Amino acid sequence: MKLYVTRFFIALIATMLCNCADSKMKNDTVVSYPEELTQLHENVLNYYLQDKPEQQTVDHLLSILQEDGSWKTIDYTTKIKSEWPVKNHLKYLQTLAISYNTKSSKLYKDKTLSKKIHKSLDYWLKHDFLSANWHDQHIGVPKFLLPTLLLMESELTKTQLDKGIVLANRAKIKMSGQNKVWLATNVLLKSLLLRDAETVAKASKAIQEELKVAKNVGIKSDWSYHEHGAQLQFGNYGLWYLENMIQCYAFVNDTPFQFEKHKIAVLRNYVLEGQQWIHWNNSYDVNALGRHLYKDEQQKKAARLKVCLEQMKQLDKAFSEEYDKALDTKMLSGNKHFWKSDFHVHRRKNFYFSVKMSSQRVVGTESVNSENIQGYYMGDGVALLAVNNKAYQNVFPFWDWKKLPGTTILQDTEKLPIIKFRDFKTNGEFVGGVTNGENGIAVMDYDRDGVKAKKSWFMFDDAIVCLGSDISSDKNAEITSAINQSFLKGNVVVSKAGNIQKAVHKQKNADLDWVLHDSIGYFFPKNQKANLATNILVGSWNNVAERYRPILLTEHIFKLWLSHGAKPKNASYSYILVPNASEEKMKSLYKSNPFKIVNTKVQQSVVSSDEKKAGIVFYKKGTATIKGGISVDAPCVILLEEKSDYLDFAISDPSQKLTKIGVSIKGNYSIENSKYINGKTHFIIHLPQEEQVGKTVQLQLKRN
The missing domain is CATH 2.70.98.10 (Beta-galactosidase; Chain A, domain 5)
Known part of the structure; x- marks a missing residue:
């Protein structure tokens, strides 16, 4: 009987400790990073917080968010491979996390919003939705989940963090071209979250390895871009590559993991001697869209490219005039x-x-x-x-x-x-x-x-x-x-x-x-x-x-x-x-x-x-x-x-x-x-x- 009582109290104490750990989100603990990762952490948060979502968008997302943390507009059973709709759950969640952490937002550190974010995060972590496309598990899910974990880190329970890391661990540094860049970026963010500076350095190096004139997939000697064999991919993989590279450039800028100068020159040439050529009058060339022949896609990709040009103008300041010229899409003749x-x-x-x-x-x-x-x-x-x-x-x-x-x-x-x-x-x-x-x-x-x-x-x-x-x-x-x-x-x-x-x-x-x-x-x-x-x-x-x-x-x-x-x-x-x-x-x-x-x-x-x-x-x-x-x-x-x-x-x-x-x-x-x-x-x-x-x-x- 004494042994039973002893075991009961041990289990009770363990449960209380676990509940205490899992209630950390209520305490909003202070997040600290080692010196070599402090600037990187600041850069990453600033990158995601630079674009405050419209309040109308946030209000709409909250209006369709259900009690269990799911969104009523998402069919969680679909197996559609192209632009897997279930992934929108993580996109919406990231938008709410950004609004919650943006000081100018009317919902900044709002307790009700915090509860809804955690409810929605738990819904995904509990179900671990899987698509029929390998890309979503290894690239897409970590890509949208990791920023939310970093933004909400001070409130995460140990269970949330552990489950999130399990999902993020599906991304490994492998493959080549843009797929490698995506995977390595996920590894970089996960390693930042784990305070693993050594793996952060490896991920940054792997990303920079793809900033080169490639013999196979990647940037070519004429400043076009290939993926899936010797195939022009300016508008899909090539544009993702540009966005992702600029994102990583911003992440590691002024840190021990920053891009080398000759790597930045490759990125600059790809923008000015490659991508700029197929962007005219705020429209993206149909011949450069690849398989992305979607509704309004010419204008959408043109808008994305203009964002890239604006970002490069801020990062690569010595060439800001060149990026200004590129932003006037009719100037190039x-x-x-x-x-x-x-x-x-x-x-x-x-x-x-x-x-x-x-x-x-x-x-x-x-x-x-x-x-x-x-x-x-x-x-x-x-x-x-x-x-x-x-x-x-x-x-x-x-x-x-x-x-x-x-x-x-x-x-x-x-x-x-x-x-x-x-x-x-x-x-x-x-x-x-x-x-x-x-x-x-x-x-x-x-x-x-x-x-x-x-x-x-x-x-x-x-x-x-x-x-x-x-x-x-x-x-x-x-x-x-x-x-x-x-x-x-x-x-x-x-x-x-x-x-x-x-x-x-x-x-x-x-x-x-x-x-x-x-x-x-x-x-x-x-x-x-x-x-x-x-x-x-x-x-x-x-x-x-x-x-x-x-x-x-x-x-x-x-x-x-x-x-x-x-x-x-x-x-x-x-x-x-x-x-x-x-x-x-x-x-x-x-x-x-x-x-x-x-x-x-x-x-x-x-x-x-x-x-x-x-x-x-x-x-x-x-x-x-x-x-x-x-x-x-x-x-x-x-x-x-x-x-x-x-x-x-x-x-x-x-x-x-x-x-x-x-x-x-x-x-x-x-x-x-x-x-x-x-x-x-x-x-x-x-x-x-x-x-x-x-x-x-x-x-x-x-x-x-």
């Missing part, structure tokens, strides 16, 4: 080819154009977590022109995904296959571009699913000349080259043999001089048989990404395309995109064609009417008549521009296989290691290798 990503951008203050290609080297797109489920052709030369920041915004439910702007595609009746990551490359080898910084040429020797075409885009100032030749297919279905698909805005004006027709709604295989719609002109140098439709179409976001409900929508859509018929042999096309066009401008183009064009299966070239600008795509070694005669001994792309005292000469190898190219040009020019023989200057171009392979070589040919 020029032409850039991303040779590691088969991606080309041409932009001016009043328009933005890009073309996204793919090859045997570069993956075109992906469909993961039931996203981008119609995007089978999104890497097949999609060419998009914007003259305002609403271009293509939310058009995706209404797109004909076999007539994407810029593409040459088989019009069969088969359902589009779903592409997994690393699963999509075309058979093309000669894919790339050349640039002199102001103008450029993109080229794609297209070969996919039995359709072949030689496609090029000559970007000269405020015009884009689009050429296609040697179009062939053995498939018994129509082949089309799409020019554009967008929302119908205002009247469509067309010209036939100089006769102008307004408010046109349909044209079928019509000989057109030009088309004008929504301030974009489409000029046909040779009367092209074109098709035009402005139908009311039915669409659904659910056809784009399964995360959306299958609700049907209707919109008027403008669609312009060319037909090459079934089983074409050596078909071709030529048209010119004219941004910020007017009826008068299109009439002027019709009267005086601004370019001389060659469009064959061995060579495509464009020369401006004043002959000051010219470009040549050599699909085989040979000679072009431009500038009196230019010969090359291997396939390449050349861009020429007359300057006052020299000829600007830019050349690249889209195949990325050559080490050198022999060139001869009529006239006597001063070039290192050149020879002047029989009225021609002969010289050898040594091409960039390794991580620079495919990059433009630019020379100044001075006349003797």
